[in-house]
Amino acid sequence: TQQAAALRFEESARRIAENARYIAGGVNSNFRLGMVPGPLVFERGEGAYLIDADGNRIIDYYCGMGATVLGHTPKPVIEAAQRQAEKGILFAGQMPIEYEAARLICERVPSAERLRFGSSGSEVAQAAMRLVRAATGKRIIVKFEGHYHGWFDNILWSTAPGLNAAGPEDAPTPAIGSRGQDPAAGDGLSILGWNDLAALEARLARGDVAAVMMEPAMCNQGAIAPAPGYLEGALAACRRHGALLIFDEVITGFRLGRGGAQERFGVTPDLTIMAKAIANGFPVAAVAGRADLLDLFADGVLHGGTFNAQPIAMAALVATQTMLTPEHYERSSAHGQRLQDGIRAILAEEGIKAQVVGFPLMFHVAFGLDAPARNYRDVARADKVAYSRFAHALLKRGVRALERGAWFVSSEHDAAVIDRTLEAVRGAAREVAGQ
Numbered sequence: 544t545q546q547a548a549a550l551r552f553e554e555s556a557r558r559i560a561e562n563a564r565y566i567a568g569g570v571n572s573n574f575r576l577g578m579v580p581g582p583l584v585f586e587r588g589e590g591a592y593l594i595d596a597d598g599n600r601i602i603d604y605y606c607g608m609g610a611t612v613l614g615h616t617p618k619p620v621i622e623a624a625q626r627q628a629e630k631g632i633l634f635a636g637q638m639p640i641e642y643e644a645a646r647l648i649c650e651r652v653p654s655a656e657r658l659r660f661g662s663s664g665s666e667v668a669q670a671a672m673r674l675v676r677a678a679t680g681k682r683i684i685v686k687f688e689g690h691y692h693g694w695f696d697n698i699l700w701s702t703a704p705g706l707n708a709a710g711p712e713d714a715p716t717p718a719i720g721s722r723g724q725d726p727a728a729g730d731g732l733s734i735l736g737w738n739d740l741a742a743l744e745a746r747l748a749r750g751d752v753a754a755v756m757m758e759p760a761m762c763n764q765g766a767i768a769p770a771p772g773y774l775e776g777a778l779a780a781c782r783r784h785g786a787l788l789i790f791d792e793v794i795t796g797f798r799l800g801r802g803g804a805q806e807r808f809g810v811t812p813d814l815t816i817m818a819k820a821i822a823n824g825f826p827v828a829a830v831a832g833r834a835d836l837l838d839l840f841a842d843g844v845l846h847g848g849t850f851n852a853q854p855i856a857m858a859a860l861v862a863t864q865t866m867l868t869p870e871h872y873e874r875s876s877a878h879g880q881r882l883q884d885g886i887r888a889i890l891a892e893e894g895i896k897a898q899v900v901g902f903p904l905m906f907h908v909a910f911g912l913d914a915p916a917r918n919y920r921d922v923a924r925a926d927k928v929a930y931s932r933f934a935h936a937l938l939k940r941g942v943r944a945l946e947r948g949a950w951f952v953s954s955e956h957d958a959a960v961i962d963r964t965l966e967a968v969r970g971a972a973r974e975v976a977g978q
């Protein structure tokens with residue numbers, strides 16, 4: 544209805560302009576710039592909702608860029624963090640809670656025999672790269688076009704957004720990710736197209752690859768499942784050519800299931816990195832995997848970090864993992880699936896050509912594609928301008944979903960929230976279909 548499409552964001556705009564006096568660009572991560580009509584300022588969260596500076600109550604499908612798998616305000620997680628905070632903030636020593644945290648992750652994630660905690664996905668990606676180079680004595684890391692493993696110079700290559708894929712699909716031309724990035728820092732990488740086993744096999748056969756690093760389901764661009772046999776084939780090819788396999792489960796971890804994509808698809812890599820949902824938005828990341836590889840950290844491979852295993856974040860991790868029961872996945876997945884199916888049906892009814900694919904707790908909507916995407920080049924063909932108009936139309940109706948088409952679902956997105964969302968999807972679809 545007209546009324547439902549009327550949310551305004553003037554106070555956010557005013558405060559973003561004010562922020563820019565002290566905060567570069569008004570935001571603290573470049574990835575927060577992408578929204579139409581502009582970045583928002585939030586006062587607080589409440590389950591599936593965010594309340595912004597204009598007083599709008601918005602259903603949130605950003606979910607902390609995938610982190611808040613239990614919603615914005617899970618009471619047991621907040622209380623655990625509060626109790627831990629009262630005991631002290633940072634000890635630069637060990638605490639009983641970090642044993643419990645490590646045990647829970649190692650019991651749940653198939654590849655995790657041992658681990659080290661850090662604070663962000665970007666830094667544990669660096670730790671994994673250092674481990675595989677130490678273990679193999681080789682240098683090259685195979686990275687795939689469109690996959691994202693953090694913002695550091697030695698890995699921010701051929702990574703969307705802003706990537707204009709060039710060169711042949713099975714041997715892309717490496718694309719630098721930022722002004723100011725050291726161009727020589729890409730020398731340790733070899734960029735390939737994902738989901739193409741023949742290209743990977745051919746590259747590995749050169750014998751200089753330390754590891755293959757991938758999102759086991761490609762979720763930074765699209766929500767693309769590996770082709771049948773691809774993960775198994777990649778692991779076997781790594782074995783044949785003396786390379787290790789790293790899964791970046793920063794998005795897929797605790798979202799494609801409690802044991803991540805590796806459990807869902809039944810392929811166990813040598814190393815795994817996790818972050819985001821591991822502690823429902825508290826700053827925890829982990830590099831985990833084979834004990835002999837992790838033990839290199841006690842044998843000359845350096846890994847540091849003042850905030851590693853931060854006590855409040857550890858308490859939040861334990862409380863989060865305690866809430867991530869099989870029933871959580873069953874219930875949330877049913878809601879996520881209903882939402883995904885509902886969006887697909889409504890877009891079809893309103894005459895909008897779209898692909899709606901992915902997993903119940905993380906899926907992707909791409910306008911203008913005739914078939915589901917298999918890799919970055921496919922998903923890059925989607926009509927981003929039309930989708931951006933749709934995302935804006937949704938936001939005006941109180942639903943916030945990523946401009947790049949990703950939807951993250953939490954346990955707070957219950958039947959009533961899904962109903963309201965689908966109503967907004969109907970209105971937004973009608974608005975953009977009429978344009």
Ligand code: PMP
Pocket residue numbers: 608662663664665666668691692693694758763791792793794818819
């Ligand atoms: N890997 C993947 C797959 C990610 O999605 C991200 C963050 N979007 C990262 C690594 C980097 O994590 P962080 O932002 O915590 O540094």
